[in-house]
Amino acid sequence: MPLIKDNSFTKDHWTALPDGLPLAGAVDAIISFKRLEQDWDEISLHNGRVGVLLDNSSDAEALQPYLDRLDLVVLEFPVFNDGRAYSQARIVRSQLGFSGEIRATGDVLPDQAGLMMRCGFDSFEVSGGQSLEVWQRAANSLTLSYQRNYPKVGEKPRHDRSERAAAILTDTDRAGAAL
Amino acid sequence: MYRYDEFDINFVNARVDQFRDQISRRLNGDLTEEQFKPLRLMNGLYLQLHAYMLRVAIPYGTLSSRQMRQLAFIAERFDKDYGHFTTRQNIQFNWPKLEDMADILTHLADVEMHAIQTSGNCIRNVTADHWAGVAADEVEDPRPYAELLRQWSSVHPEFTFLPRKFKIAVTGAPNDRAAVAFHDIGLKVKENEDGEAGFEVLAGGGMGRTPVVGVTIRDWLRKKDLLAYVEAIMRVYNLHGRRDNKYKARIKILVMDLGADEFRRQVDEEFAKIDAPEVLLPEEEIQRISAYFAPPDCEKLDDNDSTLDGHLKENTAFRLWHDTNIATHKIPGYAIVNISLKPIGGIPGDANSAQMRIVAELAERYNHDEIRVNYEQNLVLPYVRKSDLFQVWQELVDAELATDNLGLVTDIICCPGLDYCALATARSIPIAQEISNHFSDAGKQREIGDLKIKISGCINACGHHHAGHIGILGLEKRGQEYYQITLGGSGDENAAIGAIVGPGFSYAEVVPAVDKIVDTYMDLREEGETFLEAYRRVGAAPFKEALYAAH
Numbered sequence: 046m047p048l049i050k051d052n053s054f055t056k057d058h059w060t061a062l063p064d065g066l067p068l069a070g071a072v073d074a075i076i077s078f079k080r081l082e083q084d085w086d087e088i089s090l091h092n093g094r095v096g097v098l099l100d101n102s103s104d105a106e107a108l109q110p111y112l113d114r115l116d117l118v119v120l121e122f123p124v125f126n127d128g129r130a131y132s133q134a135r136i137v138r139s140q141l142g143f144s145g146e147i148r149a150t151g152d153v154l155p156d157q158a159g160l161m162m163r164c165g166f167d168s169f170e171v172s173g174g175q176s177l178e179v180w181q182r183a184a185n186s187l188t189l190s191y192q193r194n195y196p197k198v199g200e201k202p203r204h205d206r207s208e209r210a211a212a213i214l215t216d217t218d219r220a221g222a223a224l
Numbered sequence: 225m226y227r228y229d230e231f232d233i234n235f236v237n238a239r240v241d242q243f244r245d246q247i248s249r250r251l252n253g254d255l256t257e258e259q260f261k262p263l264r265l266m267n268g269l270y271l272q273l274h275a276y277m278l279r280v281a282i283p284y285g286t287l288s289s290r291q292m293r294q295l296a297f298i299a300e301r302f303d304k305d306y307g308h309f310t311t312r313q314n315i316q317f318n319w320p321k322l323e324d325m326a327d328i329l330t331h332l333a334d335v336e337m338h339a340i341q342t343s344g345n346c347i348r349n350v351t352a353d354h355w356a357g358v359a360a361d362e363v364e365d366p367r368p369y370a371e372l373l374r375q376w377s378s379v380h381p382e383f384t385f386l387p388r389k390f391k392i393a394v395t396g397a398p399n400d401r402a403a404v405a406f407h408d409i410g411l412k413v414k415e416n417e418d419g420e421a422g423f424e425v426l427a428g429g430g431m432g433r434t435p436v437v438g439v440t441i442r443d444w445l446r447k448k449d450l451l452a453y454v455e456a457i458m459r460v461y462n463l464h465g466r467r468d469n470k471y472k473a474r475i476k477i478l479v480m481d482l483g484a485d486e487f488r489r490q491v492d493e494e495f496a497k498i499d500a501p502e503v504l505l506p507e508e509e510i511q512r513i514s515a516y517f518a519p520p521d522c523e524k525l526d527d528n529d530s531t532l533d534g535h536l537k538e539n540t541a542f543r544l545w546h547d548t549n550i551a552t553h554k555i556p557g558y559a560i561v562n563i564s565l566k567p568i569g570g571i572p573g574d575a576n577s578a579q580m581r582i583v584a585e586l587a588e589r590y591n592h593d594e595i596r597v598n599y600e601q602n603l604v605l606p607y608v609r610k611s612d613l614f615q616v617w618q619e620l621v622d623a624e625l626a627t628d629n630l631g632l633v634t635d636i637i638c639c640p641g642l643d644y645c646a647l648a649t650a651r652s653i654p655i656a657q658e659i660s661n662h663f664s665d666a667g668k669q670r671e672i673g674d675l676k677i678k679i680s681g682c683i684n685a686c687g688h689h690h691a692g693h694i695g696i697l698g699l700e701k702r703g704q705e706y707y708q709i710t711l712g713g714s715g716d717e718n719a720a721i722g723a724i725v726g727p728g729f730s731y732a733e734v735v736p737a738v739d740k741i742v743d744t745y746m747d748l749r750e751e752g753e754t755f756l757e758a759y760r761r762v763g764a765a766p767f768k769e770a771l772y773a774a775h
């Protein structure tokens with residue numbers, strides 16, 4: 046599946062490793078959360094980087110003990126209007142302070158990408174036919190926002206406790222952000 | 225009232241541009257209808273039985289004359305010269321064309337209005353008490369908080385694809401005119417023991433297939449915690465609300481499944497993780513927004529006005545209208561004027577462009593330029609001097625807007641039903657019209673007294689039938705419309721869900737049935753007892769007897 050990062054197609058260095066297949070060599074492997082929990086001793090010694098796929102009914106906070114060893118968290122949109130992964134990303138990025146990559150997979154549409162970025166996603170697995178030009182336009186079509194405690198579209202994801210900004214625009218923000 | 229600054233204007237314009245692009249991608253096939261649907265819904269655009277319908281937000285029901293005139297212009301130019309005021313402080317246009325849509329939204333943006341999130345599984349238009357700022361019983365004007373919530377919820381990155389739609393209402397008075405207990409979140413401004421104003425928070429209320437009166441999940445919340453606490457509720461709901469069945473996806477089902485205590489515990493746990501709530505909602509911001517809602521400069525007047533008294537003595541028609549449609553103002557010498565959009569035999573909530581312009585004109589001349597829209601589908605002029613009332617009334621008479629039936633049996637709440645709505649199972653508007661014609665006699669209406677009839681054209685309950693003293697729900701069985709009648713519902717501070725009185729009625733049987741219910745009440749009522757009080761005293765039995773006993 047094509048991968049979009051920073052508004053352009055990019056090579057995907059990660060390999061999704063189905064449960065049961067051995068974790069060998071220096072491959073950058075995406076494994077299921079179940080396996081992460083079960084085989085933690087083995088995984089923590091792995092030579093390559095480790096990413097995890099968390100389904101959208103699982104508790105994102107359960108990732109906390111493993112985050113230091115993870116470089117990628119993959120969250121799912123089984124259908125575009127199932128919005129649980131927005132909250133999961135927010136928790137992982139902002140409450141748990143994860144600074145690695147958060148990737149959206151599944152039914153990932155350009156008109157939702159702006160919202161996803163603001164919740165902490167920074168890479169997107171999209172379907173084959175996606176035009177980059179449409180993606181760029183749709184993903185960046187609404188760059189103004191009211192919620193100061195979420196980054197703006199195009200701003201670097203914040204992994205500090207970004208709630209320490211107002212949840213609405215204050216007078217100063219308004220003056221600065223109006224254009 | 226709130227005025228957009230440059231940021232708000234740019235935001236709404238950017239949103240219109242975004243939608244314009246989405247429409248063109250739909251038209252050239254880049255977007256499938258399935259993908260386009262949530263995008264158009266989040267911009268208030270529905271596909272109805274005969275045409276598109278555009279639902280425009282009137283946040284907390286406050287409009288300026290300029291805005292009302294723009295609605296009149298849109299009705300005239302892009303629709304069939306009328307608009308329909310809904311039960312959620314919105315106005316709907318029933319006949320716009322898709323190709324005009326972006327232009328209509330631009331015209332709205334020109335007067336600081338939009339259709340953002342008037343539909344879709346997101347946080348909808350935030351509603352408030354329509355007498356906010358002027359009611360004598362008010363602790364505080366709830367609209368600054370409704371405006372804060374409007375801004376905070378506008379294109380919220382995390383809460384735009386919720387399990388289901390989400391409605392928030394705010395009231396600042398103990399007498400609840402915003403039906404907060406029937407909302408996903410209901411907020412009541414109230415004082416704690418130390419006299420500090422904060423919020424009582426209710427959650428899990430709603431109408432629809434499973435009507436539920438919301439439960440209090442927080443007795444008292446500091447104002448500065450408002451956004452943090454609402455964020456906590458939203459996150460719990462977004463993660464745990466059901467998504468497998470749309471009839472079980474509202475937050476009320478989550479609250480019922482978990483139980484109020486467990487739901488409260490989860491919200492509190494989430495709330496605790498959001499640090500420094502006062503940072504989320506700075507006091508300066510509350511102050512800044514509140515300043516917009518400062519009362520207009522009202523004159524110091526004597527509460528009694530001798531010219532008014534004279535007109536009341538001389539003119540019976542004026543007196544009758546005054547009795548029903550005027551409410552007590554908190555400022556001496558002023559009155560709250562309620563304009564009924566329920567003419568006898570008319571369509572509840574409809575107004576044509578000429579009427580909208582007259583109301584705009586009156587608001588400008590007599591009312592500090594402010595109009596309110598309420599969920600009972602009527603309009604309000606909240607600041608009229610008592611000495612101007614007669615003049616205002618005369619002009620309303622000329623515009624056919626002086627129906628003197630506020631709160632009476634013909635002041636019916638009614639959804640569009642099968643005349644427009646794609647989801648309807650039965651007609652609702654013609655039922656409202658027939659009931660209205662049946663009880664057209666002004667004397668009879670007054671004899672009956674306070675009585676709220678509410679009609680929905682399907683189980684979705686947009687006509688709030690569950691909260692009607694008499695509720696009427698239109699259904700369909702084997703190709704025939706039939707109507708279920710409920711009694712004893714109420715949307716006020718003693719919120720109650722009406723109970724189904726018995727087997728349903730055919731279309732033709734509804735008016736006779738309502739008539740029997742009303743007669744039964746009049747026979748059994750005690751001195752000064754309203755319909756609802758009488759029903760609460762005697763229960764359903766006498767009404768059942770009248771409706772179903774073989775004679």
Ligand code: SF4
Nearest residue numbers: 639645648681682686
């Ligand atoms: S109650 Fe049903 S028929 Fe009436 S407006 Fe709502 S969805 Fe349509």
